[in-house]
Each structure stands twice: as structure tokens, then as C-alpha cells.
Amino acid sequence: MAKGNEFEAGSRNHIAQGTTIKGDIETEGDIRIDGNVEGSITSKGKVVVGGTGNIKGNIRCVNSNISGKVEGTMLVNEMLSITATGKFSGEMTYGKMSVEPGALLEGNFTIGGKMKEISSNGKAERQAEKTA
Secondary structure: OOOOOOOOOOOEEEEOOOOEEEOOEEEOOEEEEOOEEEOOEEEOOEEEEOOOOEEEEEEEEOEEEEOOEEEEEEEEEEEEEEOOOOEEEEEEEEEEEEEOOOOEEEEEEEEOOOEEEEOOOOOEEEOOOOOO
């Protein structure tokens, strides 16, 4: 059990269906969105947008799985997965991406390679990734 201000590794957050948040979200852990968010989401873990999830804003995270709708800018440090029900519109930078047939994508997409970390100002430091 965490004491005081210590961060508990593996902590998860959930925005349930029927919930609307207007504002920015910052988390050290993972977050799942099944409701509506209008604002920025910054996570040092994984951002999951469920089938009923709807985000209008910027997302910065390590990994992401999109089954709902996202409009805005995304910076995904490592792996981005978009399911058949996923919809994205905007600008996206990612390390690796998996897209299922049926997903709807619109905008600018940039393969950023592996990025070191997401800084507090939202910019990622790039690190060259070696390939065979």
C-alpha cells in the first residue's frame, strides 16, 4: 500500500461512460476513457479510449489503444493500436502503429521512432532507433 505521496506503480484511472470532463488530465499511471473529455491528457502510461470514449484535445502518452473517437493531436512514444471501431482526426506522431481494417483515420501521421520521454512542456526528446 502506498504511503503519503508515494506513487503506486500500475495505478489505473477510469472515466466512465456518461461522464464528461472539460479540462486537462495528468496522470503517472494508465487511464481508460469511456466517457467524454474536452482537454489535454498527459500520461506516463497507457491511454485507452474505449468504444464509447470521445476525446477532443491533445494526448501525450507512452502507449495507446483507440476504439472510440479522438479529435486533436496525439504524441505516442511507443505503440499505438487503433481497432476497427476507432476513429482519429488530427495530427499524430507515434513510434509504432497497428491499425485494424475498418478504422477511420484522417490527418497527418509521422513515424517518430522511439522517443526518450515526454517532458512537461509536451515535447518529446527523440532518440535514434537502430534497425537491421
